Structures are given as structure tokens and as C-alpha cells.
Amino acid sequence: MPLFISETICSLIGWLFVYVLLCILNTERDNEWNCRLVTLLHGILIVCLTAYIGFIAGPWPFTHPGTENTSLQILALVLSLGYFLFDMAWCVFFRTEGLVMLAHHIISILGILLALELGESGVETCGVLFGSEITNPLLQARWFLKRVGRYDSLAGDVVDLLFIVLFASVRIGAGGRMLYCELTSPKPSIVVKLGGVAFYMLSWIFMIDIARFACRKTRTKYSRWKERSKLYDADGHVVKVKQEKNM
Numbered sequence: 001m002p003l004f005i006s007e008t009i010c011s012l013i014g015w016l017f018v019y020v021l022l023c024i025l026n027t028e029r030d031n032e033w034n035c036r037l038v039t040l041l042h043g044i045l046i047v048c049l050t051a052y053i054g055f056i057a058g059p060w061p062f063t064h065p066g067t068e069n070t071s072l073q074i075l076a077l078v079l080s081l082g083y084f085l086f087d088m089a090w091c092v093f094f095r096t097e098g099l100v101m102l103a104h105h106i107i108s109i110l111g112i113l114l115a116l117e118l119g120e121s122g123v124e125t126c127g128v129l130f131g132s133e134i135t136n137p138l139l140q141a142r143w144f145l146k147r148v149g150r151y152d153s154l155a156g157d158v159v160d161l162l163f164i165v166l167f168a169s170v171r172i173g174a175g176g177r178m179l180y181c182e183l184t185s186p187k188p189s190i191v192v193k194l195g196g197v198a199f200y201m202l203s204w205i206f207m208i209d210i211a212r213f214a215c216r217k218t219r220t221k222y223s224r225w226k227e228r229s230k231l232y233d234a235d236g237h238v239v240k241v242k243q244e245k246n247m
Contacts, residue, residue: 004078004116011082015042019086033147035090036140042083043136049076050130053123061127062178066187069115069122076126081112104202108132111195121192127178128199131170138163164214171203 015038022034053072054061069077088105091097115125142159145151182188182196 002117004074007074007078008081008085008116011078012085013082015083015086019090031094032096033144035087036143038083039087040137040140042080043133043140046076046080046083046129046133047136049079050126050133053126054130059123061124062181065124065178065182065185066121066189066192067123068120073122073126074116076129077112077116077122080129081109081116084109084112100202100205104206107195107199107202111192111199114189114192114195118189118192121188124178124182124188124192124196128175128196131175131178132199132203134170135163135166138166160214160217164210167207167210172207175200175203 018041019034019038022037023031026034026037049072053070053076057070057072058064059067084105088102088109091102091105111125111128115121138159142151142156142163145153145156145159150156179196179200183193
């Protein structure tokens with residue numbers, strides 16, 4: 001049995017342990033709240049780890065796709081694989097996610113498994129993990145703000161704006177550049193390249209949904225602003241009439 005399988009099992013058990021521990025310590029919250037805390041923890045951890053791999057430890061994923069996996073890359077991949085297996089099982093059990101999100105999990109799991117089995121392309125897979133997880137803390141923050149009733153505030157607007165900008169610039173912009181480097185390089189396996197295309201297409205599906213959401217929210221904000229302006233003008237007119245009568 002390959003070593004990464006036993007390491008992945010340990011990773012899966014570790015994430016499950018964190019979830020169970022949160023459920024025990026955080027009994028006033030429901031299962032989804034605690035699961036999203038695990039998701040937030042994974043997102044922060046993997047973003048920091050893959051950022052170190054890509055920007056400091058190297059090699060640079062845009063110039064060295066298809067190279068042999070390093071021990072640090074394997075660590076990041078195993079940690080994420082264990083998490084995605086845990087989250088996939090949780091989502092299926094509680095039926096909280098739709099087909100698109102489940103497809104995202106399946107493609108992520110298969111992509112990480114492929115990189116671990118081949119022993120190469122870990123650098124660009126870690127790059128993809130960085131790009132896909134960098135918006136995750138904002139996504140969870142948005143959900144938590146909704147649950148505590150503070151989403152319709154400046155904090156909610158800032159979180160949404162940062163999420164949209166990061167998703168478009170990193171996952172679509174930088175992700176498109178990485179896919180181009182992957183496809184034009186002779187080193188990566190054809191299966192890895194096909195996986196990159198599938199993941200990028202899935203990112204565009206998310207991007208279209210995000211753009212629709214942004215348009216809806218902008219229209220709603222504009223409508224509320226117009227209503228407040230009308231009320232303000234009406235109140236100002238009433239005050240002015242009263243002042244004229246008192247003169």
C-alpha cells in the first residue's frame with residue numbers, strides 16, 4: 001500500500017477528530033456551524049502552507065509544472081485530501097450541498113490523488129489549492145455573518161466585495177495563466193492537464209453564479225438607496241413646509 005494512503009487516513013481521522021471535538025466543546029451551535037469552523041481552519045492552514053511552498057520554498061508553479069513532488073508538497077496534498085474526504089462525507093450525509101459543490105469536491109479529490117500517485121505535479125496542484133482556498137475564509141465569514149444576523153451591514157458588503165475581487169483575480173485570472181502554463185509545458189501528464197481543464201471550467205461555473213449574485217445585490221442596494229433618498233426628500237419637504245407656516 002502506498003505511503004500516502006496511510007497518511008491520508010491519518011489526515012482524515014485528524015479532521016474528524018477536530019470536528020468531533022468542536023461539537024463537544026461547542027454544544028450551543030449546530031453541526032453545520034462546527035463543520036464550517038473545520039472548513040475555515042483548513043482554508044487558513046492550506047493557504048499559509050501552499051503560499052510558503054509557492055512563494056518561498058519553490059519551485060514556482062508557473063515555470064516548473066510537472067516536477068517531482070517535494071515532502072512539503074506531499075504534506076499539503078495529504079492534509080487537503082483528508083479534509084476533502086471528510087467534508088464530502090459530511091455533505092453527503094447531511095445533504096447540505098448541490099451537485100456543483102459536490103463535483104468540486106470530487107474533482108479536487110481525484111486531482112490530489114493523481115498528483116500523489118504519479119509522484120509529480122504537486123507544485124501546480126498546491127498552486128491550485130492556494131487559488132481555490134484563498135477565498136474560503138471569506139466565504140465562511142459570509143455564512144457566519146448571516147447566522148448571527150450581521151450580514152446586511154458594512155461588514156457583509158466588505159466580505160462580499162473582497163470575495164468577488166479575489167475569486168475573479170486569483171481563481172479566474174491567475175488560474176487561467178496557470179492552466180496555460182500547464183497545457184503548454186511538455187512535462188505534466190495528459191491526465192493532469194485534463195484535470196486542470198475540468199477544474200478551471202468548474203471555476204467559471206462558480207464565477208457566473210457569483211456575477212449573477214453581484215448584479216442582484218447591486219440592484220437591491222441601488223433600489224434601497226433610491227427609497228431612502230425619496231424618504232429623505234419627503235421628510236425635508238415636510239420640515240420646510242412646517243417652517244414656512246410658522247413664519
